[in-house]
Amino acid sequence: MQWEVVIGLETHTQLKTNTKIFSGASIKYGAEPNTQADEVSIALPGVLPVLNAEAVRCAIKFGLAVNAEIAPRSIFARKNYFYPDLPKGYQISQYELPVVGKGSLTVQVGDQEKTVRITRAHLEEDAGKSVHGAQEGMSGIDLNRAGTPLLEIVTEPDMRSAAEAVAYAKKLHELVQWIDICDGNMQEGSFRCDVNVSVRPKGSEKLGTRREIKNLNSFKFMQQAIEYETQWQIDTLEDGGTIHQATVLFNPDTGETRAMRSKEEANDYRYFPDPDLLPLAISPADIDAVKANMPELPEAMKSRFEQQYGLPAYDAAAITASKAMADYFVATIQAFGGEAKQASNWVMGSLSAKLNEAGLDIINSPVSAQALAGLLKRIADNTISGKMAKDVFEAMWAGEGDADTIIAKKGLKQVSDSGAIEAIVDQVLAANAVMVAEYKAGKEKAFNGLVGQCMKASQGKANPAQVNEILKKKLA
Amino acid sequence: MINASLKEMAAALSAKKISSVELTQLFLARIKSLNPDLNAYITLDEARTLAQAKLADVRIAKGDVAPVTGIPFAQKDIFCAKDWRTTCGSRMLENFIAPYDAHVINQFDHAGAVNLGKTNMDEFAMGSSNETSYFGKVKNPWDTTRVPGGSSGGSAAAIAARLCAAATGTDTGGSIRQPASLCGFTGLKPTYGVVSRYGMIAFASSLDQAGPMAKSAEDCAVMLNVMAGFDERDSTSLQRDKEDYTRDLNKPLAGLKIGLPKEYFAEGLSAEVATVVQEAIAHYRKLGAETVDISLPNTQLSIPVYYVIAPAEASSNLSRYDGVRYGHRAAEYTDLLDMYCKSRAEGFGAEVKRRILIGTYVLSAGYYDAYYLKAQQIRRLIAQDFEEAFKHCDIIMGPSAPGTAFKIGEKADDPVSMYLQDIYTIAVNLAGLPGMSIPAGFANKLPVGLQIIGNYFDEARMLNVAHAYQQQTDWHKQMPEGME
Numbered sequence: 001m002q003w004e005v006v007i008g009l010e011t012h013t014q015l016k017t018n019t020k021i022f023s024g025a026s027i028k029y030g031a032e033p034n035t036q037a038d039e040v041s042i043a044l045p046g047v048l049p050v051l052n053a054e055a056v057r058c059a060i061k062f063g064l065a066v067n068a069e070i071a072p073r074s075i076f077a078r079k080n081y082f083y084p085d086l087p088k089g090y091q092i093s094q095y096e097l098p099v100v101g102k103g104s105l106t107v108q109v110g111d112q113e114k115t116v117r118i119t120r121a122h123l124e125e126d127a128g129k130s131v132h133g134a135q136e137g138m139s140g141i142d143l144n145r146a147g148t149p150l151l152e153i154v155t156e157p158d159m160r161s162a163a164e165a166v167a168y169a170k171k172l173h174e175l176v177q178w179i180d181i182c183d184g185n186m187q188e189g190s191f192r193c194d195v196n197v198s199v200r201p202k203g204s205e206k207l208g209t210r211r212e213i214k215n216l217n218s219f220k221f222m223q224q225a226i227e228y229e230t231q232w233q234i235d236t237l238e239d240g241g242t243i244h245q246a247t248v249l250f251n252p253d254t255g256e257t258r259a260m261r262s263k264e265e266a267n268d269y270r271y272f273p274d275p276d277l278l279p280l281a282i283s284p285a286d287i288d289a290v291k292a293n294m295p296e297l298p299e300a301m302k303s304r305f306e307q308q309y310g311l312p313a314y315d316a317a318a319i320t321a322s323k324a325m326a327d328y329f330v331a332t333i334q335a336f337g338g339e340a341k342q343a344s345n346w347v348m349g350s351l352s353a354k355l356n357e358a359g360l361d362i363i364n365s366p367v368s369a370q371a372l373a374g375l376l377k378r379i380a381d382n383t384i385s386g387k388m389a390k391d392v393f394e395a396m397w398a399g400e401g402d403a404d405t406i407i408a409k410k411g412l413k414q415v416s417d418s419g420a421i422e423a424i425v426d427q428v429l430a431a432n433a434v435m436v437a438e439y440k441a442g443k444e445k446a447f448n449g450l451v452g453q454c455m456k457a458s459q460g461k462a463n464p465a466q467v468n469e470i471l472k473k474k475l476a
Numbered sequence: 477m478i479n480a481s482l483k484e485m486a487a488a489l490s491a492k493k494i495s496s497v498e499l500t501q502l503f504l505a506r507i508k509s510l511n512p513d514l515n516a517y518i519t520l521d522e523a524r525t526l527a528q529a530k531l532a533d534v535r536i537a538k539g540d541v542a543p544v545t546g547i548p549f550a551q552k553d554i555f556c557a558k559d560w561r562t563t564c565g566s567r568m569l570e571n572f573i574a575p576y577d578a579h580v581i582n583q584f585d586h587a588g589a590v591n592l593g594k595t596n597m598d599e600f601a602m603g604s605s606n607e608t609s610y611f612g613k614v615k616n617p618w619d620t621t622r623v624p625g626g627s628s629g630g631s632a633a634a635i636a637a638r639l640c641a642a643a644t645g646t647d648t649g650g651s652i653r654q655p656a657s658l659c660g661f662t663g664l665k666p667t668y669g670v671v672s673r674y675g676m677i678a679f680a681s682s683l684d685q686a687g688p689m690a691k692s693a694e695d696c697a698v699m700l701n702v703m704a705g706f707d708e709r710d711s712t713s714l715q716r717d718k719e720d721y722t723r724d725l726n727k728p729l730a731g732l733k734i735g736l737p738k739e740y741f742a743e744g745l746s747a748e749v750a751t752v753v754q755e756a757i758a759h760y761r762k763l764g765a766e767t768v769d770i771s772l773p774n775t776q777l778s779i780p781v782y783y784v785i786a787p788a789e790a791s792s793n794l795s796r797y798d799g800v801r802y803g804h805r806a807a808e809y810t811d812l813l814d815m816y817c818k819s820r821a822e823g824f825g826a827e828v829k830r831r832i833l834i835g836t837y838v839l840s841a842g843y844y845d846a847y848y849l850k851a852q853q854i855r856r857l858i859a860q861d862f863e864e865a866f867k868h869c870d871i872i873m874g875p876s877a878p879g880t881a882f883k884i885g886e887k888a889d890d891p892v893s894m895y896l897q898d899i900y901t902i903a904v905n906l907a908g909l910p911g912m913s914i915p916a917g918f919a920n921k922l923p924v925g926l927q928i929i930g931n932y933f934d935e936a937r938m939l940n941v942a943h944a945y946q947q948q949t950d951w952h953k954q955m956p957e958g959m960e
Contacts, residue, residue, distance in 0.1 A: 039575065039576050042801055042802075043796045043801070044556070044574075044575070044576070044802070045556060045562070045564065045569065045572070045574075045677040045678075045796070046555075046556045046574075046578055046673075046674065046675040046676055046677045046678065047674070047675070048673060048674055048709060048710050048711065049711065050708065050709060050710075050711050051711065078792050080791075080792050080795060080839070082795065082798060082816055084798075084800050084812065087796060087800075087801060088795060088796045089792070089794075089795020089796050089798060090792050090795055141800065141801070268840055268841045270791075270792070270836065270839035270840060270841075270844075271839075272788060272792070272839055272844070272848060275680075275681035275682035275712075275789055276678075276681050276711060276712065277711050278711055278712065
C-alpha cells in the first residue's frame with residue numbers, strides 16, 4: 001500500500017521581553033536557581049498576575065507577519081493541573097479565544113513552494129523546572145523560568161513529509177527572529193517544536209491516529225524523529241497493529257521515538273476564564289502602532305532585492321533566508337558599490353560554505369561585510385582574478401588582514417601591463433616552437449597550452465584575458 | 477476612648493491628649509482580658525504593634541499626620557502583612573510568615589495606622605459563622621453562646637467588644653455585612669475593583685472585595701479613604717480618580733428614593749428581624765426619603781449560582797497549596813501524588829474540601845456548560861435585576877441577614893441552612909455592587925442589621941444615607957453588656 005504522512009506542528013516560542021508575562025521578574029537565561037522567582041513566580045498566597053504589554057506586542061507582530069486575524073478581544077484561561085514546577089496549580093494560557101487567529105506561512109521545499117496554514121497562536125506562561133540529582137534523594141524546583149512568556153503557534157495538519165515539516169520549522173524559526181520576538185536559541189529552549197504525526201493510505205481523506213513527538217530541540221533531530229516515527233507507524237499498521245494516541249519522545253542516541261508512559265485517561269484541565277485578568281482588548285490603533293515598527297518582511301525584501309539590485313529570484317530568496325544574511329548582503333553592497341550579483345555570489349557561495357563548515361552564524365563571520373566588499377572591489381578593478389580572489393578570501397578568513405594587505409603581502413597583484421605581458425608571451429612563443437607549430441596546423445588545444453605556459457611564466461599574476469588577446473594577435 | 481469615633485481618636489492624638497502607644501496599649505489590655513474567651517484574634521505581636529505605635533507618635537510629633545495616624549486597627553488574617561504570620565484561618569498556612577504586604581496593609585502603613593493583630597476568620601473565608609477556622613470558633617460578644625457571623629467573624633467580634641478602633645474585612649458573599657448585622661456594627665463592601673485585591677488571599681477572585689468594618693458610617697468613610705484607590709498590581713482594580721468618601725456624609729436625605737425588594741421581605745426572613753428593619757425604614761421616611769416597591773426576581777437563584785461560581789474559582793485558587801513551596805506538608809509520604817493528597821487532606825478543613833470538590837466538579841469536562849457557564853449567564857441576569865431596579869430608586873434597603881446571631885453549632889452540620897445566611901447579601905457580590913450593613917436595633921437583645929445597597933460607585937451616597945440615620949440613632953454606639 002502507498003502511505004501518506006500527515007504532520008502538524010505546535011511550536012513554543014519564548015518571547016524576547018525583559019520580564020515575565022505576568023510579573024516584573026527577569027527572564028534572563030542561566031541565572032542561579034530561583035533568583036528570578038518573585039512572589040508571583042512562586043505563587044505566594046494573595047499575588048495576582050498583570051499582563052506584560054510587550055508580550056502582547058510580540059503576539060501582534062507575529063500575527064501581522066503571517067497575515068493572521070488579530071483578535072480584538074481574547075481571553076486568558078486557567079489550565080488546571082498539579083505538578084511541582086507549576087506553582088499556582090494552573091497555567092495561565094489562552095483557550096477558546098486566542099490572540100492570533102488563522103494565518104499562513106509559505107515555505108520553500110526544494111524547488112517547490114508550500115503554504116502551511118496557521119490555526120492559531122496564543123500567549124501563555126512557561127512552567128518552572130524540576131532539578132533532579134542536585135541533592136541526594138531529593139528533587140529541586142527552579143522557578144526562574146516559571147512565567148516566561150510563550151507564544152504557542154499551531155498549524156493545520158498541512159505537511160506531508162519530514163522535509164516539509166523541517167522547512168516550515170526553519171522558516172518559522174527564521175521569521176520569529178526576523179521580527180525580533182524570539183532569540184531562536186533552541187539549545188536554551190527558546191524555540192521548541194512538538195510534532196504531530198499520523199499516517200493514512202494515500203488518497204484517503206480520513207486522518208489517522210496521531211502521536212505527538214515532544215520537545216525537539218534541533219532540526220536534525222526533527223527530521224530523524226519524523227522519519228523514524230512515520231516508518232514505525234507504517235510498519236505497525238502493515239503488521240496489522242493499531243496506532244494509539246500518545247506522546248512520544250525522541251532519543252537522539254538511538255534515533256528512535258518511544259511513547260512516554262501513557263496515562264490511563266486524558267487529563268481534564270478544567271479550563272475556565274481567569275477571573276484575575278480582564279479580557280485582552282486589542283484596538284486597530286494598537287495594531288497600527290505595532291505595524292509602524294515592523295521590519296520589512298522576508299517576502300517584501302526578496303521582491304525589493306530583485307527590483308532594486310536585479311538579483312535573480314533564486315539569489316534573492318537565498319539572501320533573504322535570514323535577516324542576518326540580508327543585513328550582511330546589504331552592508332556588503334553598500335561598501336562595495338559594484339555589481340550586486342557579484343556580492344550575492346560570494347555571500348551565497350564561498351562565505352556560506354565557510355560558515356557552514358565552521359558552524360558559525362553570519363553575524364559572527366570572521367570576514368565582515370566591509371572586508372568582503374574590499375575583496376570584491378579588487379576583483380572588479382582587475383587587481384586580482386577570480387581564482388586569486390579565492391586564495392585571498394581564505395587568507396582573510398584565517399585573519400591575515402584585509403584584501404589589500406594580503407594582495408600586497410603575497411605579491412598577488414595581477415599583471416595588467418600589456419608591455420609586460422607581451423614580453424612574457426614572446427618568451428613563451430620562443431620557448432615552445434612545437435606547440436606553436438601544432439596550433440598553426442589546426443590543433444586548437446595547443447592554444448590553451450600556450451595560455452597555461454604564459455600564466456605559469458607570470459606565476460599566475462598575468463591578467464588571463466590580456467594573455468589570450470595578445471597570444472591571438474601574435475599567432476595570427 | 478474605646479467607644480470614640482476615628483475622628484475623635486485622631487483629634488485626641490493630634491492634641492496630644494493621648495499618645496498612639498497609650499491608645500494601642502489600651503486596646504492591647506482589653507485584648508488580653510477579653511480575647512481568650514472571644515478568640516477574635518489569631519495572631520498578636522505586641523512588640524511589632526507597639527513599635528508601629530511609637531513610629532506613629534514620631535509622625536504625630538512632627539505634625540505629619542493622616543486621618544488614621546496612630547490609630548490601632550485589626551486586620552483580617554486574609555491580608556498578607558510582611559513578617560506577620562498570615563494563616564487565612566487554615567492549618568495549611570499555620571506557619572506561613574508573609575514576606576510581603578498586601579495593598580490594604582500598605583495603605584494603612586503609609587497612613588501611619590497601627591496593626592493590632594490578625595483577626596480570626598472562617599478558613600479561606602469559607603463560612604458564615606466563623607466555625608470553620610482552624611484556630612477555633614469565635615464567640616459573639618453580645619451572647620457568647622452564639623456565632624459572630626462570618627467569614628470576617630474575628631474582626632466582627634473585635635469591633636463589637638471594642639478590641640480595636642476598627643477592622644478590615646473581606647466580603648465574597650456577605651462576609652462583612654452578615655457579621656456586621658450579627659454583631660451590631662457598620663460594615664461596607666465596596667464596588668468590586670475599588671479596593672485592590674493584591675496580597676489578599678483569594679477565595680473567589682471575581683467576588684472577593686475588601687472593605688471597612690467599624691462602629692459608624694463615618695468611620696467606614698475614613699477607612700475607605702485609606703483603602704480605596706487604583707493599584708497596578710491588580711488587573712481588576714479600577715482606574716478612577718481618588719475620591720473623598722466623607723464628602724457627602726452630611727447631605728440631607730430629602731427626596732431620596734429607597735427601593736424595597738419584595739423578595740427581601742418574603743418567606744425565610746424572621747419576623748422580629750423584619751420588624752426592626754421596617755422600623756428603620758420608617759425612620760428614613762421621617763428623614764424625608766420616599767420608598768418604592770421593587771423586585772429582584774432572580775434573588776432565589778443567587779445562592780445556587782454563587783455556590784457554582786465561588787467554589788469553581790476557589791478550587792483553582794487553592795491549587796497552589798500543594799505542600800511544595802510553603803504551607804503545610806505531610807510529614808510522611810511515599811511519592812509525589814501521596815505528598816499532594818496527604819498535605820491537602822491534612823491542611824484543609826471539611827468546608828474547604830467540600831467547596832474544592834464542588835468547584836472541581838462544576839468545571840469538569842462535560843459539566844462545565846451545564847453548571848459554570850449557566851451560572852455565569854444567570855449571574856448576568858442577577859446584575860440586570862439591579863440595573864432595572866436602580867431605574868426606579870436611588871438606593872435599595874432590606875435586611876442584611878435572615879435572622880439574628882444563631883447558636884454555635886446550630887447550623888454547623890447543615891451547610892445549606894448555613895448558605896442561606898447569605899441570601900440577601902450574595903446577589904450584591906454577583907453583580908459587583910456596593911453593599912453595607914448598619915445597626916438598626918435589637919431583637920431579643922441581639923443586634924439586627926439594615927442592609928443598604930447602592931449603585932456602582934455610590935459608596936459616598938450610601939455612607940451619607942447611613943450617617944444621617946446614625947446622627948439620630950445610637951444603635952451603633954451600644955456595647956455588649958460586661959464589655960464596657
